[in-house]
Amino acid sequence: MRRSPATHRISLLLPALVLLLLAGCSKSGPRPTSTASDFREDDGKLKVATTVAPLTSIVQSVGGSRIRVRGLIPDGVDSHTYEPRPSDAEILSRADLLIMNGAHLEGTTEAIAKANLKDPSKIYRLAENTLSGDDPQDGFLYDFSFPKEGGAPNPHLWMDPLYAAKYADLVRQWLSADDPANAGYYRANYERFASVLQQLDEAIRKDQESVPVANRKLLTYHDSWAYWARRYGWKVIGAAQPSDFSEPSAKDVGALIAQIKQEQVPAVFGSEVFPSKTLETIAKESGAVFEDQLRDDAPPGKPGEARHTYVGMLVEDMKVLFTRLGGSADAVLKVPVVNTAAD
Ligand SMILES: [Zn+2]
Incomplete structure (x- = not known):
């Protein structure tokens, strides 16, 4: 429901x-x-x-x-x-x-x-x-x-x-x-943070060139890549999770397997928040690699660590995505994963 x-x-x-x-x-x-x-x-x-x-x-x-x-x-x-x-x-x-x-x-x-x-x-x-x-x-x-x-x-x-x-x-x-007393402080923090996001955007554009064009398509379990894909010109070919967040039916699974074979997707992606046996099965039956470490809700690492942040999450996601699809994440891995807020 x-x-x-x-x-x-x-x-x-x-x-x-x-x-x-x-x-x-x-x-x-x-x-x-x-x-x-x-x-x-x-x-x-x-x-x-x-x-x-x-x-x-x-x-x-x-x-x-x-x-x-x-x-x-x-x-x-x-x-x-x-x-x-x-x-x-x-x-x-x-x-x-x-x-x-x-x-x-x-x-x-x-x-x-x-x-x-x-x-x-x-x-x-x-x-x-x-x-x-x-x-x-x-x-x-x-x-x-x-x-x-x-x-x-x-x-x-x-x-x-x-x-x-x-x-x-x-x-x-x-x-x-x-x-309003802290407006200048918030602005300075915003500008440093936005500049890191700008670097991240440029690094993604650069690294995605290393991914073969035919591989720039995504099949994920959780449907969280739509806006990312629109920004960078990728195609989301499917998401396994139904709209009521239940597990997909046998019919849905069959259709996804056929689609992966037809589109020759090299890897399918799950996440640690939505561990899915179903996606593993889909990957096995279709010959694609199953990767379960993409994140959209929960940054990696522990509270207090620099990687346990929005930027840390995106950097690690890009590494997983690009390397699994035949490219590299060299530029993305140079983006500083640091706390940019002033004391
Ligand atoms: Zn979500």
């Missing part, structure tokens, strides 16, 4: 905190990896809640040491089907703002935020504010796991580093509006 729009659930979620506590639906599992607090301290810093880890990393790159950031969706958890926990409502009740992806990625989190934020108008959406809508090459995409008839576009804009730079600029504007 596809998640119903968040608005349908709002009446059920009021008061969200009480309801969640009564339901006792706290889930065990990975803890959020943000090293930030749960916003109990009051040191005058802006308290910014975010959702998935790549967005948390982008926000942290702009806000640096002058904000407190808390990512609500733990690493390794499927953001598309994530159900907020009672602790999320508590954290949101202390947050000054919520910066989320939007584009239907975080359905129920938004309802919880509306019910709990001190100022419910401070919910900011990155995806909707990134796409201009004027340019047909710059609009939302609907595809395999996000078909138009489902009503929810592919939400993974952040996989394109130039959209990530737009995300960072929006973050800069929103933080500055709430905390």
Whole structure:
């Protein structure tokens, strides 16, 4: 079942905190990896809640040491089907703002935020504010796991580093509006971060030339490469995961195997968030190599490590992608994976 729009659930979620506590639906599992607090301290810093880890990393790159950031969706958890926990409502009740992806990625989190934020108008959406809508090459995409008839576009804009730079600029504007005293600091951080993203974009363009043209096509388990592919002129030939995030049917699997054989795709890609036996089977039956280390939600490494960031994630993804498809990642591997925010 596809998640119903968040608005349908709002009446059920009021008061969200009480309801969640009564339901006792706290889930065990990975803890959020943000090293930030749960916003109990009051040191005058802006308290910014975010959702998935790549967005948390982008926000942290702009806000640096002058904000407190808390990512609500733990690493390794499927953001598309994530159900907020009672602790999320508590954290949101202390947050000054919520910066989320939007584009239907975080359905129920938004309802919880509306019910709990001190100022419910401070919910900011990155995806909707990134796409201009004027340019047909710059609009939302609907595809395999996000078909138009489902009503929810592919939400993974952040996989394109130039959209990530737009995300960072929006973050800069929103933080500055709430905390004008630090606007210059946020701007300087944004500019350093955007310059790394620019380098990353140029390195991707350079390295992809080393991938044989016939291999510049992607078949992934999770359908998160649509905007990246549009930016760099690649073709996403399929995504195994159905639009309701269940496992694909035997018929779907058969069709994908036939397609891989026909298009002679050398490798198919899974991710650590969506381990899929199905994709492994598809690869085995079709003769393609199966690679399960692409990431879109959970940066590699551990909190505190430089690679546990948005840029670290993209660099490692590019290495996996280009080398598995017959090219090299020499330029991408020279992109500095460092904390660019000032102290
Ligand atoms: Zn996703």
